[in-house]
Amino acid sequence: MATLTLPRVAGKLTPNAPLAPLVWFKAGGAAEWLFEPADVEDLVGFLRELDPRVPVMGLGLGSNMIVRDGGVPGVVVRLGKAFAKVSAEGLRLRCGGGASGILVSSTARDAGIGGVEFLRSIPGTVGGFVRMNGGAYGREVKDVLIEADVVLRSGEARTLSRDDLGYSYRHSALPEGAIVVSALFEGRVAAPAAVQAEMDRIAAEREAAQPLRSKTGGSTFKNPPGHKAWALVDEAGCRGLRRGDAQVSEKHTNFLLNIGAATSADIEALGEEVRARVLAKSGVTLEWEIQRVGVMA
The missing domain is CATH 3.30.43.10 (Uridine Diphospho-n-acetylenolpyruvylglucosamine Reductase, domain 2)
Known part of the structure; x- marks a missing residue:
């Protein structure tokens, strides 16, 4: 090209x-x-x-x-x-596709809007977690989304409702090549101090349990029905497992780390080895939650 x-x-x-x-x-x-x-x-x-x-x-x-x-x-x-602005409209939040979850939740706090505190814990932008139905701490984007403005690959601008997006666990029906440029979320009345307290609780839990200060890709595998991915990985003996400079986190086994100069091939191959070991140990096939994009070298 x-x-x-x-x-x-x-x-x-x-x-x-x-x-x-x-x-x-x-x-x-x-x-x-x-x-x-x-x-x-x-x-x-x-x-x-x-x-x-x-x-x-x-x-x-x-x-x-x-x-x-x-x-x-x-x-x-x-x-x-230009796409990272967030504004409150009553109990609704108009969020640019480039806005972070932290900005969304802190704007909600200042406006006395509760129910979106969990977005504080999603390490990405509105566009990404609308596409993936991002979630944490018992809530998902589909629980708070009213509609999303998208630009399709054809250049057509459209507004899609939550139902249009066909949400399921960590998945939407958003077409290939479509870009989420903004989203409208709705929360509930809450005292700013209560919202801040919940945000602080979430932040502390994440800090204690996840390797947030490492080169990582967040949650690697989806939780299979009836299971926690991290527990299956741990039971398969993969805690600390390495391939080159790619490593399964010892702090949280559903995180992969780049502990030096790992290539993406190292990281992906380590993930596939984990999947194979989990299948052999428990009979459960883990599905990737991390997006893998591009072409092999």
Whole structure:
């Protein structure tokens, strides 16, 4: 695609852009093109004019993603500050697709809105956790989402209801190449002090249980029905298991770590070894929760 004539943009369009600095694992290849749109209109116009054969992928904070070492073909869209605003409207929160879960929950606190504190614990952006039906501490995005504004791969802007998104556990029916540019959440009346206390409780629990200060990709495998993924991994003897500089966390066994200069191939292969050991031990097939994108080197 490097010889392709791309549409003119108001934002920033970078060829062969390294993605490792933009993802939590700090590993992986480059985007063929990285597009940071100036606003929704810029994104709509770009996708409308872009050759439909060119694949498009959204990138948030890169917190739950393995970018393979061969890089990502086509265009990676990253939403910047123009998409990172959050505002309260009564008991509802209008959130840009590039806004963090921490910003959403703290804006809710200041407005006396409860029920979205769990977003404090999702290490990503609104666009990512709307797509993946992100959740934690007994709640999911589908419990608070009213609607989401998306730009389809064709460049068509649409507003999709929660039902349109076809949510299930860590999954939505959002079409391939669609970018979530904003979402509307709804909470309930709550005292700001109570919201802050719940946010503090969640933050403390995460700090105690998860390797938050490491190069990681967050929760690696989905919890199978009736099981906790971390317990299955632990029972299969995988705590601390290594492949090169990729390691299963000793603090929380559903986290993989890059403890040095691990390649994405190391990290993914370690995950597959864990899946094989869990299947052999318990008969349960773990499903990846982390997105694995791009091509092998």
